[in-house]
Amino acid sequence: MSLPAIRPGNIVTMGEILVDILVVERGIGFRTPLNLRGPFPGGAPAIFISQAARLGHPAGIISCVGDDDFGWMNIERLQRDGVDISAIRIDDDQITASAFVRYREDGDRDFLFNLKRSAAGHTVLDPPAVALLADCGHFHVMGSSLFSFHLIDEVRKAIEIVKANGAMVSFDPNIRKEMLNIAEMRAGLEFMLQYCDIFLPSGPELTIPTEANTEEAAITELLGLGISCIVVKRAAQGASYYDATRTLHVPGYKVTEADPTGAGDCFGATFVACLRQGLPIDECIRLANAAGALAVSRQGGMEGISSFEEMRALIEHSA
């Protein structure tokens, strides 16, 4: 199936806005007193939408924060980046979501989330959210946002609205090992695979939601569900693109990795924004690879977002 026509309008995402609090020392877990750095503005959907706005695309987020410093820090940051904040609800009965993050020696990460019982867990499709969706040309969902049946229901309602308007839907499963134990996540994954036009897994996330044991079989199975294209993110190796007629492998750019958080989100936002500008697929992937590479070269999820000028400079420098 080829990609649906592009509907003019904004890019909208829905899901958690949170603060990241990072453990300074590498290691495993959070069971002893540790040196912490933060709060940093974050949340995969927030990083994604900031990157889309940085590229000059109209962009908005549906979310909920508390009336606290963590919430205001995020709102101010998103507003500064040019994101439409009209559909961020401020709930003074709730505390803004947070994630403690610790890097392991092998580069893997441990997370301790306060999500389900946070303000983000109270995200609803209220009138400002519905108003934002009226102009939506592209709706993006992060798997990390499907952390409760409530959120899955609200995302489902949003998708029904935007699909009826002819918007495209993209889905980044963004699976964290801590989340796979949440029963809701499985249901959310299956539901999103039925509805998305663009699927953006990273490495192993390609086979997790399928019956397949190999990448090739997973691609066939997923395209068979009616997904128009699949872009597999491969960290330093770059990314691969698959649709019914084409396969493209595009190498990544050499950078010194400072912090992997946000690479996938910046990659996804850049791919979607470039596609909506009508750029050829290989160019979309090249720019998205540059966005991901720039993101990993900087500390802090939100700090990793970059402009077209910075992406093009990296591409030229690497030629």
Ligand code: ATP
């Ligand atoms: P995240 O941890 O943000 O969820 P992800 O697992 O979704 O990331 P990755 O494959 O790690 O996705 O990274 C996304 C993209 O960023 C890659 O496809 C690549 O273009 C770029 N990238 C990531 N890591 C590196 C790296 N070490 N060097 C160069 N580019 C990188």
Ligand code: MG
């Ligand atoms: Mg990811």
